[in-house]
Amino acid sequence: MATADGASYAGVDDLDGEEAAEAVERLLFRLADDELVVAERYTEWQVRAPTLESDISLANVAQDELGHARLWYQVLERFGHDETDLIWERDPEDFRHGTLVEQPFADGDWADAVVRGYLYDVAEDERLHALEDSTFAPIRDRVGKVLDEEAYHLEYAESWLERLAGSEDGHERLQDALDRLYPYALTLFEPGDGTTDARIVEMGVRERSLGALRESWHDRVDDYLGSLGLRVPPLEPSERADGHVSPTDLPDHVGREGDHTDHWPALFAEMTGTYEDLGRDHATRIMDDDE
């Protein structure tokens, strides 16, 4: 695949200049960190989901997302990072995930897990498809593997939504979760800085801008959740395509530039707790790199 001027990048060394490399690196951090943190939160449902089966299924989704994070971190290693710096010894403020994925679950609020999973999985589906023909080969080569596992995630989330929406109590819980999570979901499409996203699209690393992805995501989510009788906030004309979401519609913390809610340092401490307790200074590896 190539851009209009025929550019295609087989690896990090083929990227033209520091700015190009930095843009791709930033994109990868967003992908990897979203996946790692969403997985870390999902695992909190282990032994707490409504049934044994839903528990195992969500744990499996978490394992899938961890696997995807691993794929993206491995590409980041080619930029000179190693696993220890990428996760275990990294400053929590340097993580670039959107704040949707770091939000805690209210005790026993399964509707939150279902709605969050759905909002996230549709966003992921949109962005992965926009990466399928990436000019950056290490990304392009890995997208298919990720998409193959994502189909289950969406089907699983939709199955739960349809069933919960069928009762008055379930419907109300879904709407509450949606109202609470929607502004956080918008953070998934926030660019973080004013130049990277345009460069990413110009280089053909991702086919569509974050604004265009947001528009597709919103309309898809609105259609589907609307069909279940749920209200999704509208996307104003000025927020479509390459427009911007008004800061008043976003949560106080977006995450993309490291501005996280207080829930993140707490979650990070928990995630790295064992590593710290054992006095480790590097990550132990038990698996080989993916191809």
Add this chain to the structure above:
Amino acid sequence: MIWEVFRQEAAGDYHAHCGNVHAPDREMALLFAEIQHGRRKPTNSLWVVPQDEVGEVDTDEAVFGGTTDKSYRFAQTYSVEPAAEEVEASEEEQTEAERKRGDL
């Protein structure tokens, strides 16, 4: 509601019972079965069947195979030296069946 799960390892194999899942309907049962019974062992296909729809007859109600000697049903009985090609071909299967019946 309980759904019995049957796993087929490779195309052409029989679906063998491997456990069950709790699920409100067929669609969810398949989603759960996929993870619970298909993620670790080689799997080509899964069936889910509502437990209530499974019919059963067991040794309390039936005498499987009857009570009198019907060894003429088994090829082994006709085994002479040298064994007929057909007998030889099915010998292992026959021996296994006899072993399971407790005849050996």
